[in-house]
Amino acid sequence: MIERMCGRINMGLDPADLVGELDIEHSSYVHRERYNVPPGGTLPILVERADANGVVSRRLESARWGLVPGWAKDLKLGYRAFNARSETARTKPMFRSAFTRQRAVVPVHAYYEWVPGPAGKEPWMMHSAAHDHLFMAGLFEFKRLSDAELAEVGDDPAAASGWLVSATILTAEAQGHLSDVHERMPVMLPVGSVGEWTDPSLDGEGAEAALQRLLASFDPGSVSRHRVGTAVGNVRNEGPELALPLQ
Template sequence: MCGRLNMSLDPADLVDELDIDTVGHRFSPRYNVPPGAVLPIIVDRPAETGEAVRRLESARWGLVPGWAKDEKIGFRAFNARSETVASKPMFRAAFARRRCAIPVAGYYEWQADDSGAKTPWLMHAPEGQLYMAGLFEFRRRPEPEGEGDDSADPAVRDGWLVSSTILTTASAGHLAEVHDRMPVMIRARDIPAWIDPTAGADEAQSVLDELLAGFDPAAVERYRVSREVGNVRNQSADLTEPVDDE
């Protein structure tokens, strides 16, 4: 699984590298991001001209389909298993039509020993960002009552909640020593194929298969970090500092 992220790098720095046309995501460094928080997502969306526009936008972490009666459903949909994502009712529509890439500085995972004690690790790229395969959805928000509005929520645009989930797969290489699941990773050059809004479910499955087959565990490094990261109220940059192996 993937349930805690390091969002300490500004994804707007990727504008040139990824040919991003529009930046709507408001960045602030965060070192201990749980489900329910806001993520940056990279999407291709059609403009009024019909041409795709590459956008960096904000989304709530935890997928909320348009048909959902309660947004709380997102708290159990922050990950989607790649093995079943194309068929599960929660995810299949987004898999067929609304795929995204999620840039992160890294993610945390916990390694359990024989006694049950858990040691946190930070997984990160040797340089720069990691990119994770994700899905996104839109859900219409009811009109706010009274004087309140949704303008303070970066995941809400023009009355629509944007939400996202991260695809996972069986861990590979040294990552399996920490946890049996990992995010589905994307190389920067593969992002356009994954987020292509004209590609349907069959094409998306082919791209996903290629992403899984082509993953190199050496593209992700790891080191131990403080157990303080286990408490989401802890947000210090010190959480990303390596600790001794002992």
């Protein structure tokens, strides 16, 4: 089952501000301030990769939101794989290779979710209680693009090298006050645990153990939320006003 929630991201903060704090050695991500990023949009991912000499470094890269495995015949597959259930990602064909080998952390300012209300669906924005980044556990993949696919992606920054880098965000059962908004939530971790999830030395079993530790230690109080206006429901709407608390 491909999970469907956390379908809109706020990228109001520039993750380049994290370079020093997180010891990021290489950064190819170019920030574009956006407040309403849908699946298929560009997100930053933190990864730990080895170079040709086997030296591992932490990198900040651009990724298309929606996982596209290397074997995929159609790039549009990613629009159905922007989230993955943490309970089954290790075993599902779509995600199991990335779960074992290619884990990422997605630093975002906030995400939006919708709650049924008397007048229709009410959007809420979930953000860090400390007003900095939320760090979401994710998976990433590479796909070598054919000439036709290169033409299809155009100037997508996640495909600048001729390979499409794509990512999905893991979800879990919502905890604390976040369950009032949706039964699921992104798997979120404190900044000090970023390396625990991205550690390339972990195999599938080790990654599963790390995931369980991260879920068990999650503090719902580290996330705040407020209602926002319905304009965020239209992906064509942009701007910082989308994040303002509804009066």
